[in-house]
Amino acid sequence: MNRTKYVSLVVLLFLSLNAVAQIQKQLPLVQLLQDLEAKFDVKFSYKLDDVDNILVEEPEGNTALKAIISALNETTLLNFKFLTARYITISTIEKTISICGVLKTTDNIPLYGASVYVEGQLKGTVTNEEGHFKLEAVPVDATIKMSFLGFKTQTLLAKTLWAKDHCETVVMPIESEWLNKIVISKFLTTGLQQRIEGSTQLNTAKFGILPGLTEPDVLQSIQALPGVESLNESIAHINVRGGTNDQNLMLWDGIKMYHSGHFFGLISAYNPYLTDKVIVTKNGTSSAYSDGVSSTINMFTKDEVTEELSGGFGANLIHADAFLEIPFSDKIALHISGRRSFTDVLNSPTYDNYFQRSFQDSEVATNPDPVQEQRSDSEFYFYDYSAKLLFDLNTKHHFRAHVIGISNNLDYEEGYTNTSNQSLSKASRLKQENLGFGGHWEALWSDKFQTNLRAYYSQYNVDATDYRSETDQQLIQTNEVLETGLKFHGHLKLHENLTSFSGYQFTETGILNGTSVSNPAYSRTKKDVLLNHAMFTELEWQSKQLYLRGGVRMNYFQKFNKLLVEPRLNLRYQFLKDIALKVQGEFKNQSATQIIDFQDDFLGVENRRWILADEQSIPISESQQAALGFQYKRKGFVADVEGFYKTVEGITVSNQGFYNNFQYLNAIGSYTVKGVEVLLNKTANRFSTWASYTYSVNNYKFETLNPSVFPNNADIRHSVSFAFNYDLFKNFKLAFGGIWRSGQPYTTPLETNQTVQNGNTTYVNYDTPNNNNLRDFMRLDASLNYKFKINDALYSSVKIGVLNLLDRKNVIQQYYEVDPNNENAAIAIQNTALGLTPNISVRCNF
CATH class of the missing domain: 3.55.50.30 (Phage tail protein beta-alpha-beta fold)
Known part of the structure; x- marks a missing residue:
């Protein structure tokens, strides 16, 4: 009987479930x-x-x-x-509705930090830790887009996400790309992400707000990362883990760039509004890249053929810019951008601060004689442009062609009367340009095999003319770099988790340096060419717990019959749910470096010139670097600790910019830096805050000098940065933060004998190199960002940024000259950073 009741109950339950x-x-x-x-x-x-x-x-x-x-x-x-x-x-019956949803992967994992927005409107949000989102007052006929890097963008009608009694689950399929996945989707601020192999990716279109900035400046923004800073406040001189600026490999759509800054380093030369993403790698670099013994900064422009015309324009107190994305069909599109300063027409307070900072203690801003009356006229402007032609033959073959141009121009004329009532004048002209062309073909032959063929041409020129009427002398200086490159590589998926990568790269680099003087007549021109052939290969394994990439690059320098073998390693192991171990290592080389001959080269504004290794007085620089770290990540909180060791051999005295008794000597040496980086970061829907600390010890070693070991010019023992971003209202954001670091080393004269005479020339007699430190550097910055909608197709934003809120006088360089009134004494020359510098930006996008 009981068994009969049991069977009846099961049958009834089955019928009920079937009915439901x-x-x-x-x-x-x-x-x-x-x-x-x-x-x-x-x-x-x-x-x-x-x-x-x-x-x-x-x-x-x-x-x-x-x-x-x-x-x-x-x-x-x-x-x-x-x-x-x-x-x-x-x-x-409804014009607006409330919508909600839950975004998950195909493995049912919630997507935290995914973007959800109403197409064509300034209305959007990001998903929380459970992948949930909600939007109010959404037009019932609106289109909702949901995107997350590494996943296919999903598009749904708002009415299908109507928040009734439950929220719909939306599955986000993985994008079929050959890219490393993101492990931190919101890193420091919106648009900054950390990739699984340890590099940091900046997505400019989604970039949030950083203290002091009014634009998503590519090279200013990456200085928020620990171990990346600029000792002299110039993005043209970024120091990564104690390296010099010329040790950073700079790529724009695969084109090697030899110039990076406008206003001689205070503004990035790369328009951010067509730059889609920037990847910064400090260690564990892929074997596909060489050069840049300190870091690789890889910039990529937008690469999608869109269906609708879009663009934007804007201006701040320095320049104006515009960009357009023009689709000709569903297969062909053109992306163009342009930017130009209006500093030759209008001088704003921001421009005045930038001019004073850039040209202090230069030939442009100083006179050799006591001045009784002075008249000057200057015209300074810069511009950049880029264009990219996109052609999708089909879904498997994509062709791209691109061009970029960067230019800085300075004309300065000065007339003055000295104390002897002599009317004197000088005319200075400086032009700095980088022009690049490139193209590539990407082919997806199957789900397992992909190839990429790329070619580029890069030309860098800096030309300076300085004419003085009192001596009837004209000085002309030239530095030119011409580089062509060809690169082919292929990806092969050997297994669901295993990918192989191999390729070949050819590079021809030619560098010219010229100096010409009219009275007395003198001319010197030197040109060198170097050919480099490279083969590279690596294997990459990705699983839920383990990421491992190992590779090797073989570089052959034809001129020197020299082969350099460079192993690379990058490992990340998730050994606990929230804790990961990181191990990185690399060998790299660099054949082109910058040297500083004299302080007044190129008018003292851009006194660095590129030069090629000759394996005699200037060797090929070689670096070895290793790092070990741990990362803890849980519910929007990240704690990252990484220790590193780096040594770079083959540096010369001439490319370090010494102001001591060594500055006119020839010597080859090395530097070694070791330290630890700590980052704490907490992100949530409405705020993000972080603090980073870097401790490092950085020393030179020159065997032929005495002393042979002394502190590096970039030996910053302690460096701290912090910031806080908060969304006050839906479209109103605030950012506040600051930088503190110990002062960089400099050399003082010998107290008992400050000068020394050699023939008819008197020199400063310096003490032990880098025996003192400048005062600590400290700066507080703030920014505000307000977005608003003009109409359904046009939306705008206003951003206000202030650098150095406290107007603190930060000395960023100190050296000495012989006192013109007393040959037995030396006087200190100090260069200072920007003072209180406000800026405002207004933009419109459509």
Whole structure:
């Protein structure tokens, strides 16, 4: 009996579940309306757009028509109304609705930090830790886009996400890309992400706000990362883990760039509004890249053929810019951008501060004689432009061609009367340009095999002319770099988790240096060319717990018959749920470096010139670097600790910019830096805050000098940065932060004998090199960002930024000259950083 009851109960439960499943079966509303018209001999009047893509529950077979209509009125955003017993109208009843959803991967893992926005409007949000999002007052006919790096963007109608009694789950398929995945989607601020191999990716379109900035300046923004800073506040002189600026490999769409800054380093030369992403790698570099013994900064422009015309324009107190994305068809598009300063027409307070900072203690801003009366006229401006042609032959073959141009121009004329009533004058001209062309073909031959062929040409020129009427002498200086490159590589998926990568690269680099003087006549020109052939290969393994990439690069320098073998290693192991171990190592080389001959080279503004290794007085620089670290990540909090050791051999005295007794000597040496970087970061929906600390010890070693070991010019023992971003309102953001670091080393004269005479020339007699330190550097910055909508197609933003809120005088360089009034004494020359510098930016995008 009990068994019979049990069987009966199971049968009843099965029938009940089956009935429930039948009731909950869904079908398209359009199909239901057609079925009802046939079954009940009625006619529905409606717009197809109103009923399309709506799913409803299928009614039971014996349900009356009026009951069905009543249920549809309750469960949809539509109004069903009987005009007669046979004719029924359907119309929308809501203009705006509340929507919600939950974004998950195909493995049912919630996506935290994904972007959800209403297309064509300034309305959006990001998902929380459970992948959940909610938006209020969304037009019922709006289109909702959901995106997350590494996943395919999903597009749904708002009415399909209507927040009824539950929120729909949206599955985000993985993008079929050959890219390393993101492990931290919101790193420091929106748009900064950390990749699994340890590099940092900046997505400019989604970039949030950083203290002091009014634009998503590519090279200013990366200084928020620990171990990356500029000792002299110039983005043209970024120091990564104690390296010099010329030790950073700078790539723009695969084109090697030899110049990076406008206003001689205070503004990035790369327009951020067509730059899609920037990847910064400090260690564990892929074997596909060489040069840049300190870091690789890889910039990529937008690479998608869109269906609609879009663009934007804007201006701040220094320059104006515009960009356009022009689709010609679904296969061809053109992206163009341009930017130009208006500093030759209008001088703003921001410009005045920048000019004073850039040209202090230069030939432009100083006179050799006491001045009784002075007249000057200067014209300074810069511009940059870029263009990219995109052609998608089909879904598997993509062709791209691009060009970039960067220019800084200075004309300065000065007339003055000295104390002897002599009318004197000088004219100075300086032009600095970098022009690049490139193209590549990307081919996806199968789901397992992909190739990429790339070629580029890069030309860098700096030309300076300085004419002085009192001596009737004209000095002309030139530095030119010409480089062509060809690169081919292929990816092969050997297994679901294993990818192989191999390729070949050819590079030809030619560098010219010239100096010409008119009175007395003197001319010297030197040109060198170097050919480099490289083969590279690596294997990459990715699983849920382990990421491992190992490779080797072989560089052959034809001129020297020299082969350099460079192993690379990058490992990340998630040995606990929230804790990961990181190990990185690399060998790299660099054949082109910058030297500083004299302080007044190129008017003292850009006194660095590129030069090629000759394996005699200037060897090929070689670096070895290793790092070990741990990362803890849980619910928007990240703690990252990484220790590193780096040594760079083959540096010369001439490329270090010494102001001591060694500055006119020839010597080859090395530097070794070791330290630890600590980063704490907490992000949430409305705020982000972080603090970083770097401790390092950085020393030179020159065997032929005495002393042979002394502190590096970039020996910054302690460096701290912090920031706090907060969304005060939906479209109003605030950022506040600062930098503190110990002062960099400098050399003082010998107290007992400050000068020394050699023939008719008197020199400063320096003490032990880098025996003192400047005062600590400290700066507080703040920014505000307000976005607003002008109409359905045009939206705008206003950003206000202030650098150095406290107007603190920070000395960034100190050296000495012989006192013109007393040959036995030396006087200190100090260069200072920017003072209180406000800026404002207004932009419109469509």
